[in-house]
Amino acid sequence: MATAAAGRVTAGVSFAARLAFEHVGHAFTAGVPTLTDISLTAEPGEVLCLLGPSGSGKTTLLRIAAGIEAQTKGRLLINDKVIAGPGVFVPPEKRSVGLVFQDYALFPHLTILENVRFGLTALSREEARGEAMISLSRVGLERYAESYPHSLSGGEQQRVALARAIAPRPAVLLMDEPFSGLDSRLKDSVRAETLAILRQSRATAIVVTHDAEEAMRMGDRIALLKDGRLVQAGTANEIYHQPASLFAAGFFSELNVFAGRVAGGRVETPLGSFDAGAIGDGAQATVAIRLSGFDVSQTHGQTPARVLSRRFLGVVELLELAVPGMEQPIRARVRCGALSGSGPEIWLTVRGADVLVFERTGESA
Numbered sequence: 277m278a279t280a281a282a283g284r285v286t287a288g289v290s291f292a293a294r295l296a297f298e299h300v301g302h303a304f305t306a307g308v309p310t311l312t313d314i315s316l317t318a319e320p321g322e323v324l325c326l327l328g329p330s331g332s333g334k335t336t337l338l339r340i341a342a343g344i345e346a347q348t349k350g351r352l353l354i355n356d357k358v359i360a361g362p363g364v365f366v367p368p369e370k371r372s373v374g375l376v377f378q379d380y381a382l383f384p385h386l387t388i389l390e391n392v393r394f395g396l397t398a399l400s401r402e403e404a405r406g407e408a409m410i411s412l413s414r415v416g417l418e419r420y421a422e423s424y425p426h427s428l429s430g431g432e433q434q435r436v437a438l439a440r441a442i443a444p445r446p447a448v449l450l451m452d453e454p455f456s457g458l459d460s461r462l463k464d465s466v467r468a469e470t471l472a473i474l475r476q477s478r479a480t481a482i483v484v485t486h487d488a489e490e491a492m493r494m495g496d497r498i499a500l501l502k503d504g505r506l507v508q509a510g511t512a513n514e515i516y517h518q519p520a521s522l523f524a525a526g527f528f529s530e531l532n533v534f535a536g537r538v539a540g541g542r543v544e545t546p547l548g549s550f551d552a553g554a555i556g557d558g559a560q561a562t563v564a565i566r567l568s569g570f571d572v573s574q575t576h577g578q579t580p581a582r583v584l585s586r587r588f589l590g591v592v593e594l595l596e597l598a599v600p601g602m603e604q605p606i607r608a609r610v611r612c613g614a615l616s617g618s619g620p621e622i623w624l625t626v627r628g629a630d631v632l633v634f635e636r637t638g639e640s641a
Contacts, residue, residue, distance in 0.1 A: 292320040292480045293354045293372065293447035295341060301349030302336055302504075310336050311347070311504045318448070323474055323481045325495030327488060327527070332501040334484045338450050341482065342375050343368035354447065374441035374479070376451040380433050382425040382440075388412065389421040392440045411443040412436075414473060430458050431466040438470060442477050449479045455490065467493060488528045492516075500524055522562055522634050531564040532606045535636065543633060546601035547579050547624065550631050560636040567594075569630025570608040572615055577623025581606075584620075588612065597624070 295318045302311040311333045318324040326334040339345035341352065343359075343366065351361030359366040382391050392411050396404035412418040415435040425433055434454060441449055454470065455463045471494055474481045485491050491498045492512035499509040508520040519525035522533070536543040538552040543561045555561050571577070572595070584605055587594040593615070595608045608624070615622060 292478050294318065294320050294356070295448050295480060295482070296353045296356075297337070297341075297350065298353065299350040300337070300340065300347045300352065302333075302340065302345070302347050309504055311340075314350070314501075314504075314506050316499050316506060316509060318480050318482050320480055321478050322496045323471070323483060323494055325491035325498045326482060326484045326501060327486070327491040327495075327498050328501035328507075329486060329527075331503075333504040334486075334501055335452055336504075337501075338375075338452055338482060338484050341448070342373055342450050343371055344375075372444075372447040374444065374446035374449045376434075376437050376441045376449070376454050378453045378456055380425075380437040380457075382433060382436060384425055387422050387424060388417065388428070388436055391425065391436060392443050395440065395444055407443055408439075411439040414442065414476065415439045415469070429462075431462045434458065434466055435469065438473060442473070442479065445477075446479055449474065449477075449481045451481065451483045453484050453486070455485075470494075492528075500527060517629075519632060522564060522632075522637075525564050525632050525634075530567045530607070530609075531632075532567065534563040534565075536561055536563060546599050547606075547626050550628075550633055552633055555633065555635045562634045562636045564632045564634070565606075565626060566630040566632075567607050567609040569627045570610060571625040571627065572608065572610050573623045573625070574615060574617050574619065574621070575623070577625040579624045579626075581622050581624050582620050583615075583622060586615075597622075599624070 297314050297316045300311055300314040301309060303309045314337060326337060328334050336345060340347050346365060347360060352359050354371065358364050359371055389408055393404045393408040396407055399407060409418055409421065412421060415438055417432060417435055417439065420428060428436065455467055458466055483494055495512065497509060497511055498515055500507045500515065502523055508515055508524050515524060516528050525531060534545040536545055538555050538557050538559050538561050541552055542549045543552050543563050545563050547565065550563055552561055579599060581597040581599050583595060584598055585596040591612060592609045593612050595610060596605045597608060598605055
């Protein structure tokens, strides 16, 4: 793929737009909201990732942006112009919005060139062909112009779908889990290619994903959704290190979770006492420790532990550990070689940067 990228056309879109959702709500049936009061902005030229579990409202929000679905409350604006709201609905074809579907939605009976040219109806046949070839060149597939979709790999089909979406040079590009159909080895390279093309085209992009690592790899910012509500929005660094809730913390890393009560500004757990921050004395708290937040040793540390199981995962080992005062085992991810011996008795030390304390609300990670 690197060879194809070397000689690509680098023409950009005509402009990048700001897409804003203002207090957007949606319900398929009366009384059952799928989105509740979503306010969110994708800035010009930004890659914004919509992240969340299945049923969180990510795809519905994307469909509303595309004009495929109409919100029941709130407004959408592109460059401060209302495109959907009370008494206003700009149809999809007039929004300057491109859409890449999860299943690529290529026409099997059309050539690759014809697929990419399909949406360029405002141009003459020759102009449309020229723009389609430029778009195919940008994704490194011009040599497949006369081929048919069935002859291409999954990664190549994804790039054709991207070429078709950027051919009209949209101001906003919407992508609905575009890499979910690719195997893990191919996914990394296609994702990197796609991000390079987005940067090159300078379109504002909104990418839906349920994979936190993918969101961190691609997004300038991430918007995390749960049950149709916006939980937190920010950079990957901000959400990872300062999650707004236990749910947000658990979406970005595996956690060991402990319950405790705040006393003297601290929470006591079987793995030590931790600063409760702004949570007041007497309040119930949840302490979350990332699996990667442990140092292990066979000779010294803060807490004794017994190894119940070790799983070799390449760069790391996954340990299941019994700790005094805990009925359930805890888990730790440690660098391979951190435990040189085979004996079950070890010591744990918790790294403070990987400890998160929340006031208990009943939500799970």
